[in-house]
Amino acid sequence: MNPHVFAGNPLDRSDVQRRDQRWLDAQASDPQSRFLPFWQLNVLIHSESEARLGWLSPTEITRLGIDLPPVFLGLQGGVAHFAIDISQLGDPPHELNLSESWRFEEARSAATQLSLAESGILAQSRAQVDWHRRHQFCSVCGERTAQGRGGHVRQCPGCKAEHFPRTDPVAIMVVVDGERCLLGQSRGRLSRTGTYSALAGFIDQGESIEEAVRREVKEEAGVEVGQVRYHSSQPWPFPSSLMIGCHATAATTEIHIDDGEMTDVRWFGRHEVLQALKGEHPELRVPAPIAIAHHLIKAWAEGDVSLD
Numbered sequence: 529m530n531p532h533v534f535a536g537n538p539l540d541r542s543d544v545q546r547r548d549q550r551w552l553d554a555q556a557s558d559p560q561s562r563f564l565p566f567w568q569l570n571v572l573i574h575s576e577s578e579a580r581l582g583w584l585s586p587t588e589i590t591r592l593g594i595d596l597p598p599v600f601l602g603l604q605g606g607v608a609h610f611a612i613d614i615s616q617l618g619d620p621p622h623e624l625n626l627s628e629s630w631r632f633e634e635a636r637s638a639a640t641q642l643s644l645a646e647s648g649i650l651a652q653s654r655a656q657v658d659w660h661r662r663h664q665f666c667s668v669c670g671e672r673t674a675q676g677r678g679g680h681v682r683q684c685p686g687c688k689a690e691h692f693p694r695t696d697p698v699a700i701m702v703v704v705d706g707e708r709c710l711l712g713q714s715r716g717r718l719s720r721t722g723t724y725s726a727l728a729g730f731i732d733q734g735e736s737i738e739e740a741v742r743r744e745v746k747e748e749a750g751v752e753v754g755q756v757r758y759h760s761s762q763p764w765p766f767p768s769s770l771m772i773g774c775h776a777t778a779a780t781t782e783i784h785i786d787d788g789e790m791t792d793v794r795w796f797g798r799h800e801v802l803q804a805l806k807g808e809h810p811e812l813r814v815p816a817p818i819a820i821a822h823h824l825i826k827a828w829a830e831g832d833v834s835l836d
């Protein structure tokens with residue numbers, strides 16, 4: 529089973545039904561249907577004993593008078609689930625008449641409080657809402673586009689081009705040399721918090737996953753990589769990445785860092801990595817379990833990776 533936050537979405541995306549606009553309209557007004565509102569990309573959460581996604585009814589949504597179509601996410605138990613961007617409202621908690629146990633929350637922080645299944649729905653809906661916000665105009669001719677198939681396409685009335693939601697693949701890898709592994713600190717957030725993580729980079733056009741792993745490690749750390757093994761993947765909706773996690777064997781060990789991108793890259797021994805994963809190392813910090821990097825590092829440190 530995929531252990532990652534943002535993976536494990538239980539919805540059936542219903543690709544056949546979503547092509548039928550009349551079916552979508554009927555679902556959108558069915559009293560059983562559920563709507564997940566986003567305000568400035570923050571998701572509505574309801575928390576009493578435990579946090580859950582803050583689903584609203586079609587009546588509550590209609591009352592808001594939002595002039596954007598909802599995005600159809602999929603079906604669960606025959607019930608239609610939608611996401612809707614309500615950013616045009618000035619004060620949504622007031623306009624929705626929400627009690628104190630409801631709040632709009634940033635998706636990373638929300639994801640750590642939700643079940644894995646709900647974090648998967650959050651990944652799909654945040655990525656979709658954000659993609660529609662950023663793709664209002666045709667990239668071929670500049671005309672305003674319109675949403676089709678419940679949000680799985682944007683169509684241009686001018687040149688008839690169809691634009692599909694994008695996913696950007698990122699290779700993320702823990703390079704291993706016997707009893708030690710290669711971790712780095714990129715400029716920005718990691719260096720501010722003193723955290724060392726797996727190296728990572730966007731996969732380029734015309735490049736395989738293995739080639740991207742070898743290129744990124746060479747660029748960021750100057751280390752040559754031999755064998756590459758896929759481990760697992762994680763949707764990362766900021767805005768639309770897919771993290772592709774790998775382990776790799778080092779073919780060379782001398783480090784030459786790219787100091788434009790990285791503040792430090794080092795080899796760390798298995799023992800100190802195990803300590804850091806438990807939060808018991810005096811200096812070394814590694815990413816939290818929300819990130820696939822944590823699980824790639826842990827799988828290697830605990831001996832669950834075979835690279836022969």
Ligand SMILES: [Zn+2]
Nearest residue numbers: 666669684687
């Ligand atoms: Zn166009």
